[in-house]
Amino acid sequence: QVTLVESGGGLVQAGGSLRLSCAASGRTFRRYPMAWFRQAPGKEREFAAAISGSGGSTWYKDSVKGRFTISRDNAKDTVYLQMNSLKPEDTAVYYCAATYSSRWLETQEYDYWGQGTQVTVSF
Numbered sequence: 001q002v003t004l005v006e007s008g009g010g011l012v013q014a015g016g017s018l019r020l021s022c023a024a025s026g027r028t029f030r031r032y033p034m035a036w037f038r039q040a041p042g043k044e045r046e047f048a049a050a051i052s053g054s055g056g057s058t059w060y061k062d063s064v065k066g067r068f069t070i071s072r073d074n075a076k077d078t079v080y081l082q083m084n085s086l087k088p089e090d091t092a093v094y095y096c097a098a099t100y101s102s103r104w105l106e107t108q109e110y111d112y113w114g115q116g117t118q119v120t121v122s123f
Helices: none
Strands: 003-007 010-013 018-025 034-039 046-051 058-060 068-073 078-083 092-098 117-122
Touching: 003 092, 018 034, 018 092, 018 117, 034 068, 034 078, 046 068, 046 078, 058 068
Parallel strands: 010 117
Antiparallel strands: 003 018, 018 078, 034 046, 034 092, 046 058, 068 078, 092 117
């Protein structure tokens, strides 16, 4: 039984920062890719950021590049998303996901999901 638990969401003013955390339990993902997705009201879920198993490679959606940083602590089986300079359009439910696949930039490869954490950015 794999469990991914997100935390750190909340309400913040535009320009502010939040740090999301995702802790894995049940099975380790210490050497496997993990990612953050987000889903805004009325929109499809989208791929926001991903990190390779070693942490040496990362990928970001264009609209968050330079503002978001994904990182991981493999000793704690935890992945983070530091979000700076937040904008109202970043408002969404943010989901942590993990995969044992090597095709870590392909959305459909992510099989394990957290329950999501709400991020709301006010004007």
